[in-house]
Amino acid sequence: MRFTPFLRRCRLLPLLISLLLVVSQATAQVIPTPQTMIPSPPQLAASSWILMDADSGRVLVEHNADERLPPASLTKLMTAYLVERELDRGNIAPEDLVPVSEKAWRTGGSKMFIEVDTLVAVDELLKGIIIVSGNDASVAMAEHLAGGERPFADLMNQHATRLGMHNTNFVNATGLPDDNHYSSARDLALLSQHIINDYPEHYANYASKQFSYGGIEQPNRNRLLWRDSSVDGLKTGWTEAAGYCLVASAKRDDMRLISVVMGTASEEARAQETQKLLSYGFRYYETLKLYDAGAVLNTPRVWGGDKNELRVGVDRNVVMTVPRARSEELTAKLDIQADLTAPIAAGDRVGTMEMRQGEEVVGERPLVALESVEEGGLFKRFFDQVRRFFTNLIGGWFG
Numbered sequence: 001m002r003f004t005p006f007l008r009r010c011r012l013l014p015l016l017i018s019l020l021l022v023v024s025q026a027t028a029q030v031i032p033t034p035q036t037m038i039p040s041p042p043q044l045a046a047s048s049w050i051l052m053d054a055d056s057g058r059v060l061v062e063h064n065a066d067e068r069l070p071p072a073s074l075t076k077l078m079t080a081y082l083v084e085r086e087l088d089r090g091n092i093a094p095e096d097l098v099p100v101s102e103k104a105w106r107t108g109g110s111k112m113f114i115e116v117d118t119l120v121a122v123d124e125l126l127k128g129i130i131i132v133s134g135n136d137a138s139v140a141m142a143e144h145l146a147g148g149e150r151p152f153a154d155l156m157n158q159h160a161t162r163l164g165m166h167n168t169n170f171v172n173a174t175g176l177p178d179d180n181h182y183s184s185a186r187d188l189a190l191l192s193q194h195i196i197n198d199y200p201e202h203y204a205n206y207a208s209k210q211f212s213y214g215g216i217e218q219p220n221r222n223r224l225l226w227r228d229s230s231v232d233g234l235k236t237g238w239t240e241a242a243g244y245c246l247v248a249s250a251k252r253d254d255m256r257l258i259s260v261v262m263g264t265a266s267e268e269a270r271a272q273e274t275q276k277l278l279s280y281g282f283r284y285y286e287t288l289k290l291y292d293a294g295a296v297l298n299t300p301r302v303w304g305g306d307k308n309e310l311r312v313g314v315d316r317n318v319v320m321t322v323p324r325a326r327s328e329e330l331t332a333k334l335d336i337q338a339d340l341t342a343p344i345a346a347g348d349r350v351g352t353m354e355m356r357q358g359e360e361v362v363g364e365r366p367l368v369a370l371e372s373v374e375e376g377g378l379f380k381r382f383f384d385q386v387r388r389f390f391t392n393l394i395g396g397w398f399g
Contacts, residue, residue, distance in 0.1 A: 038284045038323055042275040047263025050185040051277045053287055054256040055194050058321040059279050068167050069262050071183040073133045074245055075175030076193050078156045080129050083141055084199040092124035104139040112137040113216050131211035132218040135174040142173040148297030149173050177239050185260040192234055192247055193257045206233030223271040246270040250278050255287040291318040303371040304381040305342030314368045329357045344373045
């Protein structure tokens with residue numbers, strides 16, 4: 001009888017082993033979800049290229065992006081940008097009439113076909129610059145805005161510096177060849193980002209497939225406008241020295257990409273190589289809005305003010321571009337200045353937001369005051385000085 005418990009345990013042993021095997025098999029089948037696999041970016045038959053998100057500014061792909069190359073008619077992106085800027089500032093109006101000089105009329109290369117000694121509306125010239133790459137229209141607008149093409153080129157260079165285009169120098173408004181006229185893929189992507197975001201009311205011109213002036217109808221040379229409904233800009237270029245170039249932009253859902261391809265062998269090649277970049281970006285990345293402009297992200301203590309707290313946030317939307325299905329890895333760290341003291345004006349920078357994807361820092365944004373805090377009265381300032389002294393001394397007991 002004394003062996004009965006042992007025998008009973010022996011009879012249970014096969015059952016226990018079976019259960020352990022089932023558990024082991026179940027455990028072995030639990031496979032961690034892998035991160036999104038991203039292949040190497042495409043290699044293009046071109047001299048230089050870049051792919052950038054228009055909202056976040058993140059560069060997804062680049063090759064020789066800072067190499068100084070002849071930009072050909074991609075130059076006209078800056079010419080058009082300056083016209084759009086003047087329109088936005090109210091210095092000129094779309095219906096203003098621009099006289100056509102003999103110099104503008106005689107300018108070679110692609111044309112809008114304006115006639116010498118005629119008057120043409122600013123709006124028509126802007127479309128001629130963007131849609132059919134009119135060299136004559138570009139010179140006419142340069143003369144109208146700056147009194148000549150050389151002083152206009154000086155304006156172009158000043159704005160290139162303002163926008164951070166460090167590998168760019170313009171000597172004309174058209175992109176006709178000159179040894180000292182150059183730009184880079186990165187610089188042209190930055191300029192395109194400003195065209196899209198700074199003056200969106202004019203951006204529809206870049207998607208126009210046709211333009212007619214003086215009874216002459218011409219097509220936009222950007223073939224992707226016909227092939228891909230998400231593509232809505234921006235500009236083509238060609239000279240013998242530059243090869244075939246294309247700056248393109250496309251929007252799918254809430255994501256907009258900008259691609260720059262320089263130095264391809266043909267019109268077809270620049271379209272195909274650009275499509276490779278855009279397809280890669282849309283397939284493997286996504287752009288997310290993390291915070292809205294004006295959202296309150298923290299309320300730190302303010303000393304000596306008519307308020308004890310300051311609402312802190314960002315002055316523009318915070319968006320990040322990340323590999324698809326990896327948004328859960330994004331974290332934000334707020335680094336706010338210590339001992340904030342009134343007065344503080346709305347918009348003053350008071351810290352930095354650092355965004356990380358895992359351990360990698362993928363972006364920084366300034367933190368700003370979302371409101372003004374005026375100085376408090378004499379008693380309030382004195383009382384806050386005492387409180388701050390003891391707070392710093394004892395580590396927050398009097399905070």
